[in-house]
Amino acid sequence: MGFTDWIIPLITVFVLIYAAVKRVDVFGAFCEGASEGLKTCADILPALVLLLVCIGMFRASGAVEFLTDALQPICKALGFPSEVVPLVILRPFSGSGSMAVYNEIASSVGADTFAERVAATLIGSSETTFYTAAVYFGAVKCKKTRCAVPAALTADCTAWIVCGAVVYLFFGR
Amino acid sequence: MQVILIIVPVVSLIFAAISGKMGDTSSAILAKSGEAVELVVSLCGIICFWSGMMRVAERAGLTENLAKLLSPIVGLLFKGIKRGGKAAGLITMNLAANVLGLGNASTPLGIAAMRAIAEESADFDGSAATDDMILLAVLNASSLQIIPATAAALRVSNGSQKPFDILPCVWMVSIYSVVVATVSAKLMCRIRRKT
Numbered sequence: 001m002g003f004t005d006w007i008i009p010l011i012t013v014f015v016l017i018y019a020a021v022k023r024v025d026v027f028g029a030f031c032e033g034a035s036e037g038l039k040t041c042a043d044i045l046p047a048l049v050l051l052l053v054c055i056g057m058f059r060a061s062g063a064v065e066f067l068t069d070a071l072q073p074i075c076k077a078l079g080f081p082s083e084v085v086p087l088v089i090l091r092p093f094s095g096s097g098s099m100a101v102y103n104e105i106a107s108s109v110g111a112d113t114f115a116e117r118v119a120a121t122l123i124g125s126s127e128t129t130f131y132t133a134a135v136y137f138g139a140v141k142c143k144k145t146r147c148a149v150p151a152a153l154t155a156d157c158t159a160w161i162v163c164g165a166v167v168y169l170f171f172g173r
Numbered sequence: 174m175q176v177i178l179i180i181v182p183v184v185s186l187i188f189a190a191i192s193g194k195m196g197d198t199s200s201a202i203l204a205k206s207g208e209a210v211e212l213v214v215s216l217c218g219i220i221c222f223w224s225g226m227m228r229v230a231e232r233a234g235l236t237e238n239l240a241k242l243l244s245p246i247v248g249l250l251f252k253g254i255k256r257g258g259k260a261a262g263l264i265t266m267n268l269a270a271n272v273l274g275l276g277n278a279s280t281p282l283g284i285a286a287m288r289a290i291a292e293e294s295a296d297f298d299g300s301a302a303t304d305d306m307i308l309l310a311v312l313n314a315s316s317l318q319i320i321p322a323t324a325a326a327l328r329v330s331n332g333s334q335k336p337f338d339i340l341p342c343v344w345m346v347s348i349y350s351v352v353v354a355t356v357s358a359k360l361m362c363r364i365r366r367k368t
Contacts, residue, residue, distance in 0.1 A: 019233035033228025037221035056205030061185035062192030106331035124321025125346035147361030155354035
């Protein structure tokens with residue numbers, strides 16, 4: 001693979017050499033930090049269990065399919081490929097799920113088609129919003145996330161329209 | 174958060190009843206609890222590794238230098254943290270890892286950054302997220318990635334001839350969603366505080 005494979009090893013070696021030159025007790029400092037990391041893990045687990053269960057229930061309940069059907073007419077009006085709608089809905093909830101949906105779309109419409117490009121662009125330009133929010137706010141055991149989720153969803157809920165428009169602009173149908 | 178935690182399961186229950194997917198919903202509860210543990214276990218090693226490396230870098234004065242270097246940018250967006258402090262360094266590294274598409278590296282750094290923000294923020298009361306926390310979470314929830322490696326890999330496996338031809342599209346949509354998310358977070362926070 002390309003240059004991204006170099007980044008982590010290079011950073012690791014650089015930090016270690018830099019610290020050694022500065023006469024830092026590398027092993028001691030590392031172990032101290034790592035045991036703090038272990039504590040972080042134990043701290044975030046309880047919050048994550050509840051949050052991930054909620055996300056999982058929502059996905060399994062069929063609510064996603066309901067939203068997909070509800071969005072169908074809007075898509076027709078906007079010229080957005082209706083094959084990609086399930087991906088739009090699932091994307092904020094599940095990373096592996098949206099990859100599976102992408103594969104379904106790509107194998108049914110074929111590679112390098114309008115719908116496939118829209119789907120791939122969508123995957124490449126977004127994150128699993130709910131999951132990220134759960135992990136990040138779980139880390140500080142934050143009970144009131146205020147405007148974080150609405151703000152991120154505002155972006156998600158409009159990005160798919162932009163996504164369709166931009167792909168149309170670059171590649172046509 | 175409290176409201177979401179109640180609404181989501183209730184809505185799920187209603188939909189599961191309508192669509193006859195109560196079995197799936199029931200097993201999702203069991204499966205996801207297990208997945209949460211798996212997730213933490215799978216992240217645990219790398220979190221420990223980065224925490225360890227960060228401590229080494231901190232002792233060597235490296236984090237401070239990096240944070241100082243980038244503090245104009247981070248300081249512009251994040252108002253509640255110390256300039257050139259630990260949180261600023263972690264935020265910088267988290268965002269850098271995000272831009273480079275190092276998902277596995279960015280999450281542990283982000284978690285550490287959130288905790289550092291909690292420590293450094295004078296106005297954090299232990300329950301309500303501060304503006305800085307919201308901003309960091311929102312930035313991480315909208316993709317900052319320059320090279321969408323996963324999307325490209327998926328395209329190749331489905332027979333795409335030019336997996337990277339969507340790059341300009343991805344960038345435009347990414348920039349759009351980051352800007353929208355950041356601006357709406359700032360606006361919504363301001364409106365809520367006034368009421």
